[in-house]
Amino acid sequence: MTDVDVTPKELVSENAEMFRASHGKGEVHVVTVEREGSVHHLRDYTVSSAIRGDLDRIYTHGDNATCIPTDTQKNLTFSLARDGMGTPEEFGLKFGRYMRANYSDVVKGGRWEVKAVEWERIVTGNGPHDFSFVRKGKEERFTVVQAVEDDFTIVSGLKELTVLKSSGSAFVGYPKCKHTTLPETTDRIMSTDVSAWWEYNTTEVDFDAVFAKVRQVTLEVFAEQFSKALQQTMWAISSRIIDEVPEINTIRMQCPNNHHFVEDLSRFGQDNPNVVFYAADRPYGDITSEVVRKGTTPNPAAWNTVPSFT
Numbered sequence: 001m002t003d004v005d006v007t008p009k010e011l012v013s014e015n016a017e018m019f020r021a022s023h024g025k026g027e028v029h030v031v032t033v034e035r036e037g038s039v040h041h042l043r044d045y046t047v048s049s050a051i052r053g054d055l056d057r058i059y060t061h062g063d064n065a066t067c068i069p070t071d072t073q074k075n076l077t078f079s080l081a082r083d084g085m086g087t088p089e090e091f092g093l094k095f096g097r098y099m100r101a102n103y104s105d106v107v108k109g110g111r112w113e114v115k116a117v118e119w120e121r122i123v124t125g126n127g128p129h130d131f132s133f134v135r136k137g138k139e140e141r142f143t144v145v146q147a148v149e150d151d152f153t154i155v156s157g158l159k160e161l162t163v164l165k166s167s168g169s170a171f172v173g174y175p176k177c178k179h180t181t182l183p184e185t186t187d188r189i190m191s192t193d194v195s196a197w198w199e200y201n202t203t204e205v206d207f208d209a210v211f212a213k214v215r216q217v218t219l220e221v222f223a224e225q226f227s228k229a230l231q232q233t234m235w236a237i238s239s240r241i242i243d244e245v246p247e248i249n250t251i252r253m254q255c256p257n258n259h260h261f262v263e264d265l266s267r268f269g270q271d272n273p274n275v276v277f278y279a280a281d282r283p284y285g286d287i288t289s290e291v292v293r294k295g296t297t298p299n300p301a302a303w304n305t306v307p308s309f310t
Contacts, residue, residue, distance in 0.1 A: 008063035018059055022111065023067070024050030025074040030081050040131040043085050044117040049073040049095060053108035066106045087207040088114035089154055089200075092145030100150060109148045111305055116141040138162065141211060142197070144306050153302035156207070157197035158215060164191035164258075169227040189260035189277055190227055194218055198241070199250040199302050210245055217241050230257050230287055238291035250290065250298045257285030 026048045034041040051073070057063040080098060085091040092112040099107045117140060119133035143156040169190035171182075198214065218237050227233045238251045260277040292298060 006062075008057065008061040008065075010061045018056040021055045021059060022050040022052045023055065023058075023070060024048065024110070025070040025077070026050075028074050028077040030077055030085075032081050032085055034084065038130045042119050042133055044119060045081075045085060045088065045091065046115040046117075047077045047091070047095070048113040049077065049099075049110070050112075051099060051103075051107045051110040053106050068103060068106060087211075088116045088141060088143040089145065089156055089203075089205070089207040092143050092154070093152060093203060096145050096147045096152060100147065110146070112145040114143045114145075138193075143207075146301060146304060148301055151301070152203055153299055154200045154203060155197050155302050155306045156200065156211065157195065158211070159193075159195045161194040161196075161215070161218065162191070163194060163219065163222050164189065165223060165227075168225075171229060187274060190230060190233075191258040191260060192230060192255040193258065194222075195254045197252045197306060198245075198248045199298060200247055201249045201296075202247055205247050210247060213245055214241055214248075217244065230255055230285065231289070234287065234289045235291065238289060242291060242293050249293045249296045250303075252288070252290045254286075254288045257287060259284060 028047045028049075030045055030047060032043045034043070051068060054066055057065070058067045076095065076098065080091070080094055086094070092114050095112045096110055099110060118136040120136050121128035121130075122132040122134050123129070138160045139162070140159045141156075142159060143154060146153050146155075166189050167187055169188050170186040171188065172184040172186060174180075174184075196214070196218070200210075217240050221237045221240055222233060225233065225236050234253050234255055238253060241248060241251055259280045261280065262272055262274060263276045263278045265272040265276060290298075
């Protein structure tokens with residue numbers, strides 16, 4: 001093997017300069033089993049870590065003096081999980097604070113994203129099983145913890161909470177033109193896959209309790225309030241969350257309108273009084289909203305790199 005010159009050396013450009021950089025390990029899948037006698041508690045997280053700091057020379061000079069390997073960040077995910085991961089928010093904070101405490105000369109900030117998959121106990125004739133589980137649908141829980149030095153921010157959320165109501169929804173009074181074919185209705189199916197992100201105004205929170213509250217409010221408002229449009233339902237959910245959860249300042253939602261059209265059975269000599277529907281998976285209505293607590297604005301540092309509305 002011939003000798004290779006690995007001495008750092010600047011790669012000069014007349015027109016380009018580094019503006020922003022980060023690096024880390026994406027989507028480390030870690031599962032922990034916490035044992036309470038014969039009863040096991042499962043946590044299933046996918047963790048992505050990315051550090052920020054004085055990293056420019058890694059790119060411009062090939063100088064790895066500040067390059068904490070992405071493999072190190074992967075290994076840290078498992079090591080930090082050894083004594084318990086806690087909630088996604090708690091684990092993201094744990095990871096970020098460890099990096100700041102142990103690599104403060106390099107790590108000036110960062111981003112730690114945790115996605116949680118929920119598992120439910122399998123119920124048998126003898127009740128919930130101690131250590132056997134079934135995955136809970138497509139729904140996922142998310143958090144993004146970010147830091148600028150020791151200033152930590154948290155945005156958490158849920159994705160693909162699929163809900164449907166077979167009545168209690170209308171859509172009337174909209175503008176009509178030659179391209180309008182959608183008939184007005186005062187009784188329709190309304191269905192959506194709720195994705196929501198919310199910004200915490202503190203890191204001292206019972207994260208599980210807030211998540212459960214947000215999820216329950218979402219389900220209750222969707223079920224109980226008569227909807228004149230999906231947009232109105234989104235406002236009703238978001239505003240109630242702001243009213244009832246003081247730790248949240250901002251909530252963003254994306255709710256596709258999963259259309260269900262009454263199928264025309266007249267060609268078969270049959271009526272169809274809202275009994276048979278054609279469920280169209282695409283195209284769908286793409287509806288987003290952002291609701292903030294009065295007197296506040298979203299914190300840019302908290303929302304930087306958060307995949308809102310996706």
